[in-house]
Amino acid sequence: DTGVSQDPRHKITKRGQNVTFRCDPISEHNRLYWYRQTLGQGPEFLTYFQNEAQLEKSRLLSDRFSAERPKGSFSTLEIQRTEQGDSAMYLCASSSTINTEAFFGQGTRLTVV
Amino acid sequence: QKEVEQNSGPLSVPEGAIASLNCTYSDRVSQSFFWYRQYSGKSPELIMSIYSNGDKEDGRFTAQLNKASQYVSLLIRDSQPSDSATYLCAVNHQAGTALIFGKGTTLSVSS
Numbered sequence: 248d249t250g251v252s253q254d255p256r257h258k259i260t261k262r263g264q265n266v267t268f269r270c271d272p273i274s275e276h277n278r279l280y281w282y283r284q285t286l287g288q289g290p291e292f293l294t295y296f297q298n299e300a301q302l303e304k305s306r307l308l309s310d311r312f313s314a315e316r317p318k319g320s321f322s323t324l325e326i327q328r329t330e331q332g333d334s335a336m337y338l339c340a341s342s343s344t345i346n347t348e349a350f351f352g353q354g355t356r357l358t359v360v
Numbered sequence: 361q362k363e364v365e366q367n368s369g370p371l372s373v374p375e376g377a378i379a380s381l382n383c384t385y386s387d388r389v390s391q392s393f394f395w396y397r398q399y400s401g402k403s404p405e406l407i408m409s410i411y412s413n414g415d416k417e418d419g420r421f422t423a424q425l426n427k428a429s430q431y432v433s434l435l436i437r438d439s440q441p442s443d444s445a446t447y448l449c450a451v452n453h454q455a456g457t458a459l460i461f462g463k464g465t466t467l468s469v470s471s
Contacts, residue, residue: 280458289364289448289461290404303458338403340459347392347452349459351403 249273251352253339259358260329267325268355272341279322280349281314282338290338296322297344329359362387364451366462375471379436383449383462386430392452393425393432394459397445404448408434439469 252271260266272279277298282290293312295303298319311329316322326333336356340349363386373379381395392411396404410416410423410432422435432451436443446464453460 289463292458295458348406348409354403
């Protein structure tokens with residue numbers, strides 16, 4: 248069990264560029280979550296997959312954000328036309344259907360300049 | 361709007377003391393409750409989960425749940441400087457939905 252893996256760990260991008268992050272969940276976990284966290288705040292829910300189905304998406308999630316989990320394994324989160332307000336830590340977590348305990352990856356820190 | 365409330369702190373305790381962290385939640389039908397520890401610049405680490413009323417102990421940590429009062433707490437006994445971190449309370453209001461997090465309480469343990 249290698250835990251939840253996220254790539255890249257850090258990303259610096261210019262405003263207006265598109266970025267894509269990858270998350271590999273714990274192998275036996277069929278649920279995958281994306282969160283965003285800014286300084287001094289708790290993780291803010293973005294979206295959630297069970298297998299390949301995207302079951303829940305935050306109303307706060309801009310149309311510039313899209314997530315996929317095409318084969319029910321790894322997931323990608325894309326942000327189009329990045330803005331400075333998108334600068335944050337993007338966290339991925341996974342859990343199983345039987346046990347709702349969610350485990351986080353190391354996160355991807357995005358800086359938009 | 362489902363909410364999870366925590367006192368942001370900082371909570372300062374001397375080494376060896378008991379640290380008490382509290383959390384309230386708004387959704388009465390919430391089912392699962394979790395405490396995560398987060399060191400500065402790192403991702404959250406699960407330390408406790410609790411699902412039914414009462415206490416659950418794991419080493420120096422005790423989680424307490426009172427569903428009638430919509431209240432969950434975390435006690436850390438014999439606090440150590442290495443316990444200095446932000447503690448996040450998370451609530452799952454329905455099986456199969458995402459966790460909702462509080463803003464976290466910063467704990468500082470002085471030696």
